[in-house]
């Protein structure tokens with residue numbers, strides 16, 4: 001399948017991911033977040049065969065605590081001509097790559113590194129929710145006023161409200177959520193970098209794990225992780241002369257839907273879709289000239305299992321309300337229609353705000369995943385769900 | 399703290415069933431000793447217990463006594479795989495972030511270090527369930543150790559624990575509670591078993607809680623802006639107010655400065671009838687924040703007027719909640735500043 | 751290999767024999783020393799203020815240290831060649847600073863020497879540690895003692 005260049009997104013097909021690097025994924029790194037970022041970026045540059053002084057652009061999440069200038073100082077990057085941050089939590093992941101690709105394509109920068117590093121387990125834990133946040137008189141803070149005083153405090157609880165409705169409308173069961181977890185953990189079990197390496201789970205174990213927020217159980221929820229992940233983007237011409245085979249950015253897109261909230265978009269006509277992901281999917285397929293049938297593997301953001309089902313539907317891998325049959329037929333596993341989260345996902349490998357999934361997308365295209373999907377030409381990767389989000393289609397250069 | 403017990407008449411059979419599934423499961427990941435059996439830790443131990451037995455410090459004396467060399471005191475077994483102050487700090491952080499309400503007289507490190515929790519392990523899950531059911535205090539009650547051979551300098555231990563038993567609810571001198579028994583196998587670097595341990599703790603419901611209720615932390619405060627203040631002000635006066643466009647008359651929630659249909663900046667409010675239908679709901683179990691009672695049912699309703707609202711659903715058991723059920727909005731004052739709408743099920747005769 | 755005279759021999763032990771009592775004056779420092787030696791940093795074992803906040807009267811001895819005192823109490827009696835093979839304890843009244851724990855014990859069973867082939871015989875002891883509130887610990891300990899004149903099989907070490 002060849003791709004036709006998009007007139008809309010000039011960076012698509014002309015830019016590439018050329019390096020990936022990460023720290024170990026742990027529950028207590030024992031070092032600063034800046035050091036994690038430093039180590040991850042150094043590893044990614046080494047993977048690419050580039051030096052810190054080759055870097056002239058940096059992109060991260062607005063949620064990241066590591067300023068670009070501190071990272072540049074730490075690694076001796078010298079001058080930068082491009083630095084940018086993406087908002088909305090894990091929704092930023094694939095958008096960092098899009099920002100980098102746009103900067104490279106426009107000539108603003110030549111080599112751009114995307115990074116995310118945190119002590120999310122041993123330091124401030126997202127799973128603890130927003131109860132400690134000061135009530136500031138700002139629009140962003142005031143949105144939590146409709147949930148926090150009522151006790152709807154955590155990401156799990158915000159997603160659970162969608163999930164309960166999804167079960168009611170589609171006839172899916174919590175076992176279908178569990179099938180996502182089982183597939184993730186099966187893949188993690190053979191990935192030495194995964195926290196749950198060697199620890200697959202059964203559907204029965206999923207069903208007997210304790211409730212976090214009904215209808216979500218413990219095994220529906222991602223891990224909390226300490227670690228860092230970095231990705232290097234440059235132009236395809238330069239990529240051809242670097243250490244690794246180029247992984248071409250066939251498409252990259254952001255999306256926010258009508259009546260978008262931060263995980264609490266409860267006021268739309270129905271709660272069984274993720275319109276923001278539909279905005280992303282529409283652009284990905286139009287830009288790349290590809291469709292679901294051209295993609296051999298998926299990295300679908302899995303902070304909580306239900307939204308993996310939603311994404312299968314939004315991306316067009318199955319019809320509306322049909323994700324339950326898709327997962328029951330085993331299509332998330334190796335040998336299935338769309339082996340998904342072959343690194344173990346954020347349930348099995350690590351919660352790196354989606355950035356570790358992009359790295360796995362790169363490995364799949366290079367053919368170096370520990371759970372390699374044979375004949376992978378194209379991989380779709382998504383970012384945080386329930387929030388304004390982003391996505392990628394990555395492909396081999398052939 | 400004697401373990402004399404009798405069955406508790408108030409025991410919850412559903413809970414017993416949920417606890418039962420933990421029997422036979424691994425307690426958590428294996429614990430690797432950070433250090434070999436070593437003279438320094440032995441010295442701390444024998445000084446703490448005033449033990450002058452020379453086999454713990456003198457090779458010649460140890461050999462003369464029939465040992466292969468200097469040995470560790472047998473009862474020091476558990477110390478080799480304890481994770482020390484670093485682990486305690488992790489547990490403190492874990493508690494501070496509301497993951498657990500475990501408190502009172504606790505001996506949590508004893509058992510958690512013996513068995514690997516709390517780290518999203520089955521034992522952690524089990525403790526979570528017990529916490530949730532109010533059995534928040536812990537005391538170690540029994541320890542049985544069998545030593546298959548003496549440990550000598552240079553031995554490196556690994557501990558693997560399984561949950562052996564979770565008792566039905568018992569009444570004890572400390573209060574109603576459940577005994578949790580773990581079995582631990584200690585092995586050496588060759589994988590050979592060198593010791594086994596059965597460790598039992600009691601998770602119990604602490605005594606009267608009246609004093610604690612008085613100091614209960616307040617619910618999180620809403621962040622109020624000029625666009626949203628009317629809602630909380632209305633609630634304090636017992637009214638659920640909905641923002642209404644003064645130009646086209648459409649209702650909207652959450653509030654916004656401008657009407658999304660006609661772009662008008664002019665608005666006023668209308669009071670809701672309080673009649674609503676449940677559109678979705680959740681039952682929150684974790685994490686548990688002291689300002690709330692758990693399990694906490696929170697509903698998303700469609701008000702008769704057409705807008706949606708998130709509010710606590712009270713007066714109905716979590717397993718009786720169904721999407722589509724009719725509910726009525728009520729107002730509850732939690733403190734001087736905070737009044738919020740809550741949802742109550744409609745009594746049968748009012749339902750139609 | 752033979753054994754020093756200081757070790758009590760299996761042949762010399764009979765059921766009903768009382769062990770010499772051991773009085774342990776409980777100080778905060780002793781309790782904290784035991785907690786640290788056992789790597790137990792729970793605040794109830796070293797911080798009086800937090801211990802009281804958690805409903806305890808003061809800091810109290812952790813179970814690992816209690817186990818240690820039971821072991822020492824028994825090996826004081828056996829001498830260096832006694833091999834502790836099993837300890838089962840149950841906790842009761844807490845050990846608080848200012849109190850005294852008195853350990854006492856007696857022989858409840860003397861095993862058949864023919865049951866073992868390493869030149870040793872089993873002895874089972876009943877042990878009790880009491881303070882002013884009652885029994886802090888009750889339990890049983892099984893030790894192996896050398897037999898007079900027997901060729902002792904060396905105990906395995908290992909890595």
Ligand SMILES: [Zn+2]
Nearest residue numbers: 643646657660
């Ligand atoms: Zn209007």
